[in-house]
Amino acid sequence: MSQRKHLPSIHVPHHKNTAACETVTMPIPDEVSISMSQNIGAPCQPLVEKGDYVKVGQRIGDVQAFVSAPIFSSVSGTVKSIDKVRGSMGGFETHIVIEPDKKQEVSEEVQIPVINSFEDFVKAARDSGMVGLGGASFPTHVKLNPKNLDECEYLVVNAAECEPFITTDNREMVENGQDVLDGMKMIMKWLNLKKGFIGVETNKPDAIANLKRLIEQNEIKDIEIVPLPSSYPKGAERVLVYEVTGKTMNAGVLPAQLGVILDNVSTIGVMAEYFKTGMPVVRRRVTVDGDAVTEPKNVYVPIGTRIADVVEFCGGYKKEPRKIIMGGPMMGRATKSDESPTMKNTSAILCFSQEMAGVKEETACLNCQRCHTACPFGLMPSIFADAYEAKDVDKLNRFNVMQCMECGSCSYTCPARRPLALTNKLAKMMVKEASK
Amino acid sequence: MDNKFHTNLIVSSSPHIVTESDTTRLMGSVLLALAPAWIASIYIFGFRALLLSVVCVAASVLFEYLFNVITHKKQTVGDLSAALTGLLIAFNVPSSFPLWQAIIGCLFAIVVVKGLFGGIGKNFSNPAITARIFLFISFSANMSTWPLTRLAESTDAVTGPTPLALYAEGSQDQIPDLLHLFLGFHGGSTGEVCALALLIGGIYLIARKVISPIIPCAFIGTVFVFGLIATGSPYWALFHVLSGGVMLGAFFMATDYVTSPKLPLGQLLFGIGCGIITMSIRLFGSYPEGVSFSILLMNICTPLLNNLSYKFYLKEGGAKNGK
Ligand code: SF4
Ligand code: SF4
Numbered sequence: 001m002s003q004r005k006h007l008p009s010i011h012v013p014h015h016k017n018t019a020a021c022e023t024v025t026m027p028i029p030d031e032v033s034i035s036m037s038q039n040i041g042a043p044c045q046p047l048v049e050k051g052d053y054v055k056v057g058q059r060i061g062d063v064q065a066f067v068s069a070p071i072f073s074s075v076s077g078t079v080k081s082i083d084k085v086r087g088s089m090g091g092f093e094t095h096i097v098i099e100p101d102k103k104q105e106v107s108e109e110v111q112i113p114v115i116n117s118f119e120d121f122v123k124a125a126r127d128s129g130m131v132g133l134g135g136a137s138f139p140t141h142v143k144l145n146p147k148n149l150d151e152c153e154y155l156v157v158n159a160a161e162c163e164p165f166i167t168t169d170n171r172e173m174v175e176n177g178q179d180v181l182d183g184m185k186m187i188m189k190w191l192n193l194k195k196g197f198i199g200v201e202t203n204k205p206d207a208i209a210n211l212k213r214l215i216e217q218n219e220i221k222d223i224e225i226v227p228l229p230s231s232y233p234k235g236a237e238r239v240l241v242y243e244v245t246g247k248t249m250n251a252g253v254l255p256a257q258l259g260v261i262l263d264n265v266s267t268i269g270v271m272a273e274y275f276k277t278g279m280p281v282v283r284r285r286v287t288v289d290g291d292a293v294t295e296p297k298n299v300y301v302p303i304g305t306r307i308a309d310v311v312e313f314c315g316g317y318k319k320e321p322r323k324i325i326m327g328g329p330m331m332g333r334a335t336k337s338d339e340s341p342t343m344k345n346t347s348a349i350l351c352f353s354q355e356m357a358g359v360k361e362e363t364a365c366l367n368c369q370r371c372h373t374a375c376p377f378g379l380m381p382s383i384f385a386d387a388y389e390a391k392d393v394d395k396l397n398r399f400n401v402m403q404c405m406e407c408g409s410c411s412y413t414c415p416a417r418r419p420l421a422l423t424n425k426l427a428k429m430m431v432k433e434a435s436k
Numbered sequence: 437m438d439n440k441f442h443t444n445l446i447v448s449s450s451p452h453i454v455t456e457s458d459t460t461r462l463m464g465s466v467l468l469a470l471a472p473a474w475i476a477s478i479y480i481f482g483f484r485a486l487l488l489s490v491v492c493v494a495a496s497v498l499f500e501y502l503f504n505v506i507t508h509k510k511q512t513v514g515d516l517s518a519a520l521t522g523l524l525i526a527f528n529v530p531s532s533f534p535l536w537q538a539i540i541g542c543l544f545a546i547v548v549v550k551g552l553f554g555g556i557g558k559n560f561s562n563p564a565i566t567a568r569i570f571l572f573i574s575f576s577a578n579m580s581t582w583p584l585t586r587l588a589e590s591t592d593a594v595t596g597p598t599p600l601a602l603y604a605e606g607s608q609d610q611i612p613d614l615l616h617l618f619l620g621f622h623g624g625s626t627g628e629v630c631a632l633a634l635l636i637g638g639i640y641l642i643a644r645k646v647i648s649p650i651i652p653c654a655f656i657g658t659v660f661v662f663g664l665i666a667t668g669s670p671y672w673a674l675f676h677v678l679s680g681g682v683m684l685g686a687f688f689m690a691t692d693y694v695t696s697p698k699l700p701l702g703q704l705l706f707g708i709g710c711g712i713i714t715m716s717i718r719l720f721g722s723y724p725e726g727v728s729f730s731i732l733l734m735n736i737c738t739p740l741l742n743n744l745s746y747k748f749y750l751k752e753g754g755a756k757n758g759k
Contacts, residue, residue: 325450338442
């Protein structure tokens with residue numbers, strides 16, 4: 001574990017404008033729209049009906065499937081409608097629209113969980129409604145319950161936050177450092193893990209200082225902070241596992257198969273809060289930034305709040321917004337409308353004016369191989385692009401297109417502005433299709 | 437309610453930001469890197485060098501513009517690659533070269549070598565190098581008439597041989613010393629003479645990560661080692677590095693992305709190949725100089741070198757992760 005090597009990475013502008021912005025709580029909006037599709041895996045079924053009165057922390061969506069996480073009301077109020085909306089991932093999603101009474105009455109269901117065994121712990125993790133808050137939205141309790149638990153040794157906490165603009169993980173470590181460490185301790189205790197690592201980019205000195213202070217204060221011996229270079233994409237799962245543990249993690253391999261439990265830092269901190277208070281995930285910290293926003297901020301947003309309401313709380317738009325990204329600019333998703341509601345995995349809302357939103361015109365490939373040298377895995381995106389065009393599945397396979405994690409480093413670097421990450425994604429679909 | 441929301445935002449795939457450096461900037465930095473050699477050429481050969489470079493750049497840009505208009509292609513003159521080709525053509529001919537012939541060279545480079553193969557990124561050989569060879573074959577007399585530098589002592593003669601020609605004749609004693617070669621006061625093509633200026637430009641490109649050092653180092657290194665073995669003297673080995681088109685070719689033409697191999701192994705072999713062919717022509721061939729032929733030949737070998745290096749690359753598992 002001592003010799004840590006670095007994979008290739010790229011320098012992207014950090015834009016961590018909100019790093020020092022203490023998180024503020026926004027007022028309850030006039031309406032929330034809570035999606036039933038907030039995690040990888042099975043979507044939830046609504047447990048309430050139109051006209052029902054719901055309270056904060058009340059379970060309003062759930063499903064039997066293992067890979068799933070329940071959904072809770074973020075407000076108290078009346079269910080106005082249950083809508084089918086065209087969702088972010090293509091198909092239709094169910095949204096529960098609630099009109100808050102703004103009293104924020106807390107549900108009787110909100111109880112501090114009693115944990116006496118590993119099974120209790122995993123159940124509590126599920127009952128918290130927790131999913132990967134970094135953006136992946138993988139149900140956390142599934143990650144904490146791997147098949148080969150007895151082979152798992154390490155807890156690796158992803159606090160790299162390598163995406164530009166976003167500072168929510170940074171604020172979690174600064175504001176809730178104790179929760180982060182408590183959460184780690186609990187996971188390490190119930191999963192019987194030897195050691196915990198927090199991988200954090202060195203561009204977050206306040207966060208590192210705060211965690212160091214707390215580790216010393218609490219005399220914690222089995223948690224180590226691993227400083228990472230501040231370059232992209234150090235927070236990508238497979239890159240982080242490699243940089244922290246030296247273990248190669250190929251596509252399709254779960255961290256647990258390498259003996260590693262991996263979770264995002266905010267996920268762990270917020271889950272620890274649940275263990276202390278019993279309040280499940282009903283709000284999240286969101287970085288609101290971009291050149292079209294009047295006052296960039298870190299905001300506690302009730303889940304289901306529409307983007308427009310969040311931006312209004314941040315002083316509204318100062319320029320006409322042309323692109324709004326949920327998540328970071330490297331891997332986040334552009335939304336068609338600011339009517340879209342925030343979800344558990346909305347780490348950031350970035351509003352760009354025409355200047356920053358303009359899609360650059362694609363020109364001919366120069367064969368400069370900047371895409372290749374940028375790729376953390378040394379893949380050759382220019383070859384993928386040609387092979388995809390030629391529908392050469394064999395070549396795509398031979399050059400390992402399936403190893404691509406769609407981090408976007410290649411597209412970012414390409415002087416010809418080719419949308420390489422998109423082509424890679426399509427090429428991967430082509431390969432999967434062909435192997436059927 | 438309807439007006440409350442912005443419902444027509446741009447939706448595009450991630451990433452949503454890109455680096456500032458685009459094709460134009462890359463070509464621009466190569467032009468900038470050629471500036472010292474350009475200034476040196478004007479100092480050494482006078483006004484004619486300036487005129488020649490301006491005419492070649494203008495002609496190349498114009499031909500590219502017209503070609504795109506006539507073939508209804510997207511206009512690409514803005515990417516500066518045509519301007520770069522024009523300047524390199526000027527650098528690759530004697531400063532006294534007839535302008536109309538230089539213009540024909542530009543036409544050949546832009547339309548035949550680049551345009552007809554599909555434009556930037558599609559040509560298999562470097563346009564400037566290919567144009568130089570084309571001009572050499574078409575107008576060999578003018579391509580082998582070398583104006584004197586401003587330091588030349590003779591008052592009646594206006595032309596003189598290049599150091600490589602002297603070397604080929606066996607007139608070693610008339611060859612300027614290494615310092616003069618390094619500074620550029622010797623006969624040769626307009627932009628190739630001042631090794632110092634080219635070195636500055638080349639180091640700039642490597643430092644700015646515009647080019648990788650592999651090809652220039654392999655090329656120059658091979659010329660030196662070959663020279664050392666063949667002549668047994670470090671002095672003459674250095675002479676081979678500093679004379680002729682080695683510096684210009686190694687830093688600015690062999691490194692052309694489009695026509696050189698993609699992977700480091702291929703680039704290494706490409707550079708070595710350039711060096712070996714250059715020296716073989718110089719020492720055993722009938723021409724005193726071989727840089728342009730060596731680059732053209734290696735351009736042709738590039739697909740082969742690519743395939744060869746893919747084999748090694750894929751054997752390593754392709755992805756470097758954890759290796
Ligand atoms: S970075 Fe872009 S231009 Fe360069 S080789 Fe890759 S795809 Fe081609
Ligand atoms: S998107 Fe894929 S190919 Fe491109 S840099 Fe990331 S991992 Fe490499």
